[in-house]
Amino acid sequence: MKINKPSRINGRVPVLSAQEAVNYIPDEATLCILGAGGGILEATTLITALADKYQATQSPRDLSIISPTGLGDRADRGISPLAQEGLVKWALCGHWGQSPRISELAEQNKIAAYNYPQGVLTQTLRASAAHQPGILSDIGIGTFVDPRQQGGKLNDVTKEDLIKLVEIDNKEYLYYKAIAPNVAFIRATTCDSEGYASFEDEVMYLDALVIAQAVHNNGGIVMMQVQKMVKKATLHPKSVRIPGYLVDIVVVDADQTQLYGGAPVNRFISGDFTLDDSTQLTLPLNQRKLVARRALFEMRKGAVGNVGVGIADGIGLVAREEGCADDFVLTVETGPVGGITSQGVAFGANVNTRAILDMTSQFDFYHGGGLDVCYLSFAEVDQHGNVGVHKFNGKIMGTGGFIDISATSQKIIFCGTLTAGSLKTEITDGKLNILQEGRVKKFVSELPEITFSGKIALERGLDVRYITERAVFTLKQDGLHLIEIAPGVDLQRDILDKMDFSPVISPDLKLMDTRLFTDGTMGFTLPGATH
Incomplete structure (x- = not known):
């Protein structure tokens, strides 16, 4: 043409x-x-x-x-x-x-x-x-x-x-x-x-x-x-x-703005200004922060990671609260390296970014196995460890960078809630209380379409975790293993009955770390590098 x-x-x-x-x-x-x-x-x-x-x-x-x-x-x-x-x-x-x-x-x-x-x-x-x-x-x-x-x-x-x-x-x-x-x-x-x-x-x-x-x-x-x-x-x-x-x-367009609906230019987002350590951004103690905190436990000093949009994107703020944000590097697939991860529709509009790559080069690094760990939000998980995000409830969402990131990262952390649809919880006295259960089960027997393949991940020797507000699972050859549950929840009523399949219950099943359920900082120190 x-x-x-x-x-x-x-x-x-x-x-x-x-x-x-x-x-x-x-x-x-x-x-x-x-x-x-x-x-x-x-x-x-x-x-x-x-x-x-x-x-x-x-x-x-x-x-x-x-x-x-x-x-x-x-x-x-x-x-x-x-x-x-x-x-x-x-x-x-x-x-x-x-x-x-x-x-x-x-x-x-x-x-x-x-x-x-x-x-x-x-x-x-x-x-x-x-x-x-x-x-x-x-x-x-x-x-x-x-x-x-x-x-x-x-x-x-x-x-x-x-x-x-x-x-x-x-x-x-x-x-x-x-x-x-x-x-x-x-x-x-x-x-x-x-x-x-x-x-x-x-x-x-x-x-x-x-x-x-x-x-x-x-x-x-x-x-x-x-x-x-x-x-x-x-x-x-x-x-x-x-x-x-x-x-x-x-x-x-003289009225062109950096983002929708804001000032023409935010100099912190453009990288011209930086927030100092006295500017403390925090998350309230809720199920979102709980998941981000538990996800942080999977990080290691010196690691290079990716963080995706959704419930997983709170990990950077949690790390900043705990004083360990400088001990590792989080990247975003669109190009940012380091900094404080943004949340919401303008995901990637980070503050205190250390470098910005072009997106194509960032994905070259990911595809070649450069990531030590990634944090991705999930919509549904099945008994084989497969994850679905590109279609949900009949709606086409698309994969974004989800497949690129999860295909080769050495450790893959999927983050989400066990159920969806009006789920309400609170954290009091060091326990998780489920005030209103979600209408939709997110752990289903079989996914109609697969965005992440548990089988391929196991063949590639990748370490896979699924972290929710009330339970933590790991993927092994015989399927999902339940390895941790939150204090305050009932194993049968609040976890197993809210899944369409039965996970393998680890003989070493334990409570999630009590520090996750407390106000203030956890006093968490990152483990040393693994390589």
Whole structure:
């Protein structure tokens, strides 16, 4: 498909309104959109202009959307405005749940819908930039992206096989097809008159460069939203993340904000300021903090870990309370290294970050086994130790980086509550009291679709734990073993009766550490390094 582009005059990048820019998007284009949750690096002005144009003119039609990272607010932002019948016919996303209106089109079989692991997806875009047909990876073996299962297809109308099983030197790999995008929406803070762009006010970089290279090298058009422009060659070369020759159109939005709904720039999040140790951020003593505290017990000095969104994301704050946050390094798959992990839809907007990598490189490190430990939230667990997060209660959420992270981390800590749906607990007198049981059992006999394979983890020799507010399990060859229970709960009534299968009860079953259930600090010291 040939894409028309506006011409440069004397080397200057064309500067257009968002409404003018989206007129260059033809029917059946493949649009790759940069951005993460909470407004991180989201080219909102361009997305809105495209949605408005289609609503008014029914053009362009039948777009294919590629979104490596889940952008949105779990409601109406992100790519949700593009959820108009006829505008989108096909989507390949790393994460779906941040833009639920797009997910609803997939759930209703109104678009073809695929889910690659987030890291794999960004790597296929890098492959596309190099005109490689795809990538080989063992990430995803034994999960729903494996073609022996669902092959990454999310609904009944999705037919084409994008993932194949191959064998090389007696080892299984998945071949992920690289889809070549020909339109890009990316964002930066500043660019000069030739399109060279810097990210000084942004939270991170994500895979902005990879997306721009993929679209440019496939003859496409790169549209970049920025907050301001400066004179040619006035940006420091080390601050430039996007070279100007990759950019075809610049849209200036002087009101561009770092995140949704906040100040234009939070200098703590951009890394310009740091919080000192006197600024103590704490969590109240509740089931969320209880799980994070118990998860911290699995950490070791000198470890490099990953923390995922959800109930697991409290571990950094707990470590800060205990004075051991500097004894290990937590990373986020989108690029941040170290610091205080953010929570909620703007996950990854960390404070006191030590370094920020591009997302593709971060996943290279993960895929190669660089993680000592990871902390991930779960939706459901079955008797084989499999975990499901990408679909839950009929809703498509997508895997995000879950598969990439859990496939090779030496220790995998899944965090969650034993039940869901209006669960209410309190911690008093060193005990857990269940005030109202959750309506939904999260430990089920069999998962219909698998996001984490217990079988593959055991074959790879990985250490797997499942930590809840009332019980701790470990995975062995014969299934889940119950190894700890909370003081104040009844084994049969509060644990076994709330599971659809019977775990192996360890002969060494013990109470969870009483320090977990007390106010104030625990007086916890991290064990020494294991390597």
